[in-house]
Amino acid sequence: MELSIDHIRMSYDKGKTWALDDVCGSMQAGVYGLLGPNGAGKSTLMNIMTTNLRPTEGKILLDGKDIFNMGGAYRAMLGYAPQQQKLYDDWTGDQFLWYMAALKGIPRRLAGEKIGQVLQLVNLTDVQYRKMKTYSGGMRQRILIAQSLLGDPQILILDEPTAGLDPSERAHIRDFIKTVAGEKIVLISTHVVSDIESIANEVILLKRGRVLRWDTTEHLIREIPGARGLEDVYLSLMGDTLQFTRHQTSVNGQRYQER
Amino acid sequence: MFIIRWELSRLIHIREFMLTAGLLFVLSAGTIVWQEQGTNAFRALFLHQDENAYILAENERQSEYVSEYDRFLDTVRQQSTWTKDNTQEEERKSFAYRNAVKTLHDYSKINENLVSQRNQIGWNQYVAYDYGFFFVLAFGMAVTYFLVLRERRSGRAVLTSSACRGRTMLAAAQIGAAAVFALLYTLAEESFSLIMYSLFYGPLDFSVSAQSIPALRDFSGTLTMGECVALQSLVRAGLSFVCFILIWGICSAFSGMWQVILIIGAVSAGQVYVSSQIQLTGRYAALRILSLFRFWSFGGSMGTYRNLDIAGFPVSKNICMAVVWLTATAMTGTFGVIRSGSNVCGRTAGFRIGTEQVLKKLSRMYHTSALTGFELAKSLFIHRRILVVCALAILTVFQIREIRKERVYPTNEEAAYHLYVSRMEGKVSERTLAQCEAARNEQTERMNAAAMAEDPDQADYYMMEYDLYERGLEDVEAQVAFLEERGNLYSKYVVDEKEYAGIWKNPVQNASAFLCAAATVLLMTSCIVSPDLQSGMELLLRSTRYGRKKLRHARGIATAILTLISAVQYAVVLMARYWQIDGMTCGGQKISDFYIFGGSGSSLSIVQVMVGTIILAAFFLYLLALLEIWIQKHIKSELVCIALPLLLTAAVLTAACRSGFTVESLLLGVRL
Numbered sequence: 060m061e062l063s064i065d066h067i068r069m070s071y072d073k074g075k076t077w078a079l080d081d082v083c084g085s086m087q088a089g090v091y092g093l094l095g096p097n098g099a100g101k102s103t104l105m106n107i108m109t110t111n112l113r114p115t116e117g118k119i120l121l122d123g124k125d126i127f128n129m130g131g132a133y134r135a136m137l138g139y140a141p142q143q144q145k146l147y148d149d150w151t152g153d154q155f156l157w158y159m160a161a162l163k164g165i166p167r168r169l170a171g172e173k174i175g176q177v178l179q180l181v182n183l184t185d186v187q188y189r190k191m192k193t194y195s196g197g198m199r200q201r202i203l204i205a206q207s208l209l210g211d212p213q214i215l216i217l218d219e220p221t222a223g224l225d226p227s228e229r230a231h232i233r234d235f236i237k238t239v240a241g242e243k244i245v246l247i248s249t250h251v252v253s254d255i256e257s258i259a260n261e262v263i264l265l266k267r268g269r270v271l272r273w274d275t276t277e278h279l280i281r282e283i284p285g286a287r288g289l290e291d292v293y294l295s296l297m298g299d300t301l302q303f304t305r306h307q308t309s310v311n312g313q314r315y316q317e318r
Numbered sequence: 319m320f321i322i323r324w325e326l327s328r329l330i331h332i333r334e335f336m337l338t339a340g341l342l343f344v345l346s347a348g349t350i351v352w353q354e355q356g357t358n359a360f361r362a363l364f365l366h367q368d369e370n371a372y373i374l375a376e377n378e379r380q381s382e383y384v385s386e387y388d389r390f391l392d393t394v395r396q397q398s399t400w401t402k403d404n405t406q407e408e409e410r411k412s413f414a415y416r417n418a419v420k421t422l423h424d425y426s427k428i429n430e431n432l433v434s435q436r437n438q439i440g441w442n443q444y445v446a447y448d449y450g451f452f453f454v455l456a457f458g459m460a461v462t463y464f465l466v467l468r469e470r471r472s473g474r475a476v477l478t479s480s481a482c483r484g485r486t487m488l489a490a491a492q493i494g495a496a497a498v499f500a501l502l503y504t505l506a507e508e509s510f511s512l513i514m515y516s517l518f519y520g521p522l523d524f525s526v527s528a529q530s531i532p533a534l535r536d537f538s539g540t541l542t543m544g545e546c547v548a549l550q551s552l553v554r555a556g557l558s559f560v561c562f563i564l565i566w567g568i569c570s571a572f573s574g575m576w577q578v579i580l581i582i583g584a585v586s587a588g589q590v591y592v593s594s595q596i597q598l599t600g601r602y603a604a605l606r607i608l609s610l611f612r613f614w615s616f617g618g619s620m621g622t623y624r625n626l627d628i629a630g631f632p633v634s635k636n637i638c639m640a641v642v643w644l645t646a647t648a649m650t651g652t653f654g655v656i657r658s659g660s661n662v663c664g665r666t667a668g669f670r671i672g673t674e675q676v677l678k679k680l681s682r683m684y685h686t687s688a689l690t691g692f693e694l695a696k697s698l699f700i701h702r703r704i705l706v707v708c709a710l711a712i713l714t715v716f717q718i719r720e721i722r723k724e725r726v727y728p729t730n731e732e733a734a735y736h737l738y739v740s741r742m743e744g745k746v747s748e749r750t751l752a753q754c755e756a757a758r759n760e761q762t763e764r765m766n767a768a769a770m771a772e773d774p775d776q777a778d779y780y781m782m783e784y785d786l787y788e789r790g791l792e793d794v795e796a797q798v799a800f801l802e803e804r805g806n807l808y809s810k811y812v813v814d815e816k817e818y819a820g821i822w823k824n825p826v827q828n829a830s831a832f833l834c835a836a837a838t839v840l841l842m843t844s845c846i847v848s849p850d851l852q853s854g855m856e857l858l859l860r861s862t863r864y865g866r867k868k869l870r871h872a873r874g875i876a877t878a879i880l881t882l883i884s885a886v887q888y889a890v891v892l893m894a895r896y897w898q899i900d901g902m903t904c905g906g907q908k909i910s911d912f913y914i915f916g917g918s919g920s921s922l923s924i925v926q927v928m929v930g931t932i933i934l935a936a937f938f939l940y941l942l943a944l945l946e947i948w949i950q951k952h953i954k955s956e957l958v959c960i961a962l963p964l965l966l967t968a969a970v971l972t973a974a975c976r977s978g979f980t981v982e983s984l985l986l987g988v989r990l
Contacts, residue, residue: 111860130866131864131866131867134861134862134866137861137862139857139861139862141854141857141858145855146855147700148700150700151677151681153678153684154684157692160687161687161689161692162689162863162864162865163862163864164863164864165687167686170685170687188677190677206858
């Protein structure tokens with residue numbers, strides 16, 4: 060399975076500014092991290108990949124077919140977990156998952172079993188009959204991930220899956236994503252580098268709608284002189300030389316020298 | 319003071335709040351029009367259609383009232399004097415004695431020459447309008463929602479409560495802001511009502527005494543109507559403040575908006591029930607007297623003289639009212655302030671159905687793959703439209719009760735007509751013709767009796783009786799003669815044409831009923847798309863396999879079902895109105911056989927017109943709902959999505975009414 064992003068450009072104001080500018084690349088099975096500051100175009104790219112937004116130019120092809128022409132067939136292979144947001148607070152987790160199962164076209168006779176499985180995966184079985192307004196931030200995030208796994212999707216798009224979570228919960232989510240990735244294409248959008256450093260096969264660095272880099276973590280680190288980790292790569296490529304240098308000096312234990 | 323200013327400023331700058339206030343104002347004005355437009359007074363004075371000599375009848379009534387007023391005063395004074403004089407020495411400390419003394423004293427100030435001969439139709443109508451109470455309650459809920467609940471739900475309350483003046487001082491400032499809004503809104507509403515009634519019935523005479531208005535006959539003061547209106551406006555402003563604080567206090571105890579609405583709705587319904595159902599002389603009379611709703615009305619506050627027994631002393635009910643409700647307000651306000659001073663986050667909600675076992679059982683109802691069911695469940699239970707359904711059901715019961723009340727006809731001619739029709743209505747038969755002939759014979763006998771009577775008074779009496787029945791009988795005979803002309807007499811019906819005309823020839827009432835149904839439909843369907851768009855859930859739903867076309871279909875069906883609920887309510891009330899006339903025994907009569915239409919009109923029957931009206935209304939309601947869904951996709955605000963189609967509907971209905979074109983005229987095939 061291959062998902063190709065073919066010269067995608069997106070403008071909200073008829074070409075005056077570009078939210079995405081000539082984004083190209085391809086994805087096979089594996090975990091991809093989408094990194095970038097606020098306003099980089101991460102959400103725009105995700106909305107296009109979930110077919111919620113049509114690009115101004117370019118296309119996205121799944122095994123050679125335009126995803127916008129595939130319609131429901133593409134969406135049947137898609138699992139999407141948006142950034143934590145207002146859920147249906149007066150529904151229980153169970154009710155919400157049954158609703159999402161209905162939307163994903165999972166037959167009733169199979170839905171119960173599938174819901175039970177995803178709840179176990181995200182460790183929410185004990186609270187499935189509690190109203191979602193009583194859920195903590197981590198539980199809300201997990202229920203969103205759980206619904207994205209319904210129907211065993213081949214493409215998983217997770218938008219800031221660790222936003223607002225404490226460190227232990229973030230670590231748990233990271234490990235969890237690693238476990239379920241398997242043969243899927245998993246795209247994680249975040250601006251927290253540590254979230255994807257250990258799990259992403261490839262990293263896509265976005266800045267002001269343009270792809271700065273699209274490569275494996277190892278290659279990126281080797282490319283930047285003095286970089287010790289992905290964070291250094293990020294700081295350097297985002298042009299935050301001052302922070303990069305501070306980071307370097309604090310890491311090396313040397314006195315800070317202003318450049 | 320500083321914080322009050324900020325709270326006031328904050329509310330004024332919230333667009334939805336100002337829109338809500340404006341909408342309530344417009345609805346209040348609309349309710350006045352709705353209440354008045356069906357009255358004889360409105361027809362006679364505003365529309366200049368005094369077919370039943372209403373003004374003449376009113377003049378006679380006022381004359382009679384003025385002449386009877388001194389007798390009323392004498393009766394009150396005599397009764398009090400008798401009680402006072404016939405009370406034993408040892409019973410002079412009883413409530414009965416003291417009450418008699420107080421009554422005598424209170425009524426001694428009143429001069430029987432106070433009452434004006436001129437009829438006061440405008441004031442009569444103004445004094446009878448009580449619905450402003452409900453709009454004040456609704457406004458109070460809006461103020462409390464934006465002041466308190468919305469801040470709590472958004473999490474901003476946690477932020478403000480962390481400031482040094484963010485709890486008790488802020489709560490006191492909110493009470494102050496509520497007081498200001500209560501005063502402003504009530505005074506605005508009262509002023510606007512006065513303007514509207516002046517517009518309908520001519521300039522109101524503020525210098526006339528209160529007792530000139532029959533509804534205020536029992537008033538024991540010496541105030542003019544202008545002074546009474548000013549006083550009642552202040553009283554109403556005070557009552558508004560009481561309501562606002564009570565609502566605010568309830569909000570302090572409960573976190574959910576709908577819990578608050580339920581409680582306030584239950585208390586308000588209780589107040590209305592108590593003020594109308596409990597007997598004034600029964601054991602629970604005090605409950606009725608002290609009802610907020612009753613005190614809001616002119617009749618309840620100034621039109622009723624009553625002293626309550628407080629430890630053997632007679633105390634005016636108005637004073638008791640003021641003490642009871644001010645105490646309740648002070649207690650609620652204090653409770654609210656103390657509650658605000660405590661932990662903002664640690665509230666426990668009132669009605670949370672909490673146990674997991676119950677939720678587990680309820681959850682099983684959702685184990686389905688039917689998207690329509692989920693969309694309906696979202697609307698009814700997540701967005702609480704089930705409360706609208708319940709309110710509709712209660713409203714329907716009240717409306718049907720009103721319809722089934724015994725009719726009082728404004729003129730003798732109408733009463734006589736209905737009397738004869740009720741005897742003969744149904745399919746025309748030999749019996750019908752015999753009844754007609756018998757009625758004519760009765761009239762002839764009366765005429766003969768009048769001619770042969772030796773005593774002039776008796777002759778006058780027989781002629782008066784004759785006149786009472788003659789016009790009514792003539793109308794019925796004309797109807798029967800018309801049916802005979804049309805041919806095939808025994809397949810036709812003697813129908814109460816005036817009652818049917820009362821339904822059809824009232825475009826304003828019919829348009830109002832449709833507008834209410836439209837408002838209900840728009841409210842019910844406003845949550846189909848908007849909330850998901852606002853919260854961002856729509857992006858998630860659209861990313862699923864069935865999240866586009868199938869979801870759209872499911873929402874369309876859910877919209878149709880919700881529209882049907884409202885249409886059923888409209889239909890039930892309409893059918894009740896038709897049923898009340900003749901139990902649909904004459905439903906087969908064709909419109910072209912109606913005498914009042916002179917043979918023109920469609921060949922549809924009464925039943926077909928009724929069913930056609932319902933179907934067309936349901937169809938237009940569904941179109942309206944679809945329009946709203948379309949608007950929701952472009953404008954996220956629920957309030958705007960309701961207001962825009964509603965205003966459009968109101969504009970179309972107004973234009974249609976002015977041109978005489980209505981759904982009924984379309985089906986009847988005549989211009990009404």
